[in-house]
Amino acid sequence: MLVTRGFKGKRRGGDADRLRLPPGQFLTPEFPVLTAGPTQHTKLNNWSLVLQHGGSILGKWSWEQFEALPQTEITSDIHCVTKWSKFDTRWRGVTIDDLLRAAGLDAAPTDFLLAHCDGGYTTNLLVADLIEARAMIATHFDDLPLLPSHGGPARLLVPHLYFWKSAKWVRRLAFRDADSPGFWESQGYHLRGDPWREQRYEGDQ
Numbered sequence: 001m002l003v004t005r006g007f008k009g010k011r012r013g014g015d016a017d018r019l020r021l022p023p024g025q026f027l028t029p030e031f032p033v034l035t036a037g038p039t040q041h042t043k044l045n046n047w048s049l050v051l052q053h054g055g056s057i058l059g060k061w062s063w064e065q066f067e068a069l070p071q072t073e074i075t076s077d078i079h080c081v082t083k084w085s086k087f088d089t090r091w092r093g094v095t096i097d098d099l100l101r102a103a104g105l106d107a108a109p110t111d112f113l114l115a116h117c118d119g120g121y122t123t124n125l126l127v128a129d130l131i132e133a134r135a136m137i138a139t140h141f142d143d144l145p146l147l148p149s150h151g152g153p154a155r156l157l158v159p160h161l162y163f164w165k166s167a168k169w170v171r172r173l174a175f176r177d178a179d180s181p182g183f184w185e186s187q188g189y190h191l192r193g194d195p196w197r198e199q200r201y202e203g204d205q
Contacts, residue, residue, distance in 0.1 A: 059103030093138035123182035
């Protein structure tokens with residue numbers, strides 16, 4: 001993992017803040033940049049997002065088509081497996097629910113998904129962790145277009161899981177009939193990554 005901006009030490013909040021921190025986390029006002037490889041820079045006229053199941057394309061959008069989909073704004077805490085947490089982050093994008101509807105789907109075709117990104121990164125997810133307004137493809141942070149260093153032009157955002165699940169530079173969501181590990185999961189990280197259960201590594205409950 002490459003760390004392209006360092007931490008500035010632990011920040012302690014009050015009692016209310018501590019109740020919002022999952023076990024083992026510390027609060028920071030920074031937004032550290034961590035990535036499994038070089039920062040990707042994708043031109044918008046070359047960008048597309050694909051929904052796929054096996055060899056079938058369920059939906060595909062250019063940048064212009066994607067930006068025309070219903071937009072949702074959320075404010076959420078985020079938690080990195082490296083133990084920092086950041087409160088009240090503000091995002092805008094297209095929820096996975098709206099993406100499924102745009103593809104003409106009443107429901108996801110399977111219970112499992114593998115997200116594929118520019119740069120070769122992948123991560124596996126349960127569909128249950130993505131639907132019912134729990135996740136989005138985010139394109140804006142703090143009212144500004146998402147920077148490449150933070151996964152722009154578009155990243156997966158799954159704020160209730162450790163942040164490695166919020167894959168940067170996402171380009172394809174592939175529904176799968178069985179769960180299988182992605183990049184970090186194949187190197188010993190937990191298949192799901194719930195910060196409140198400290199599911200950091202394989203074998204954590």
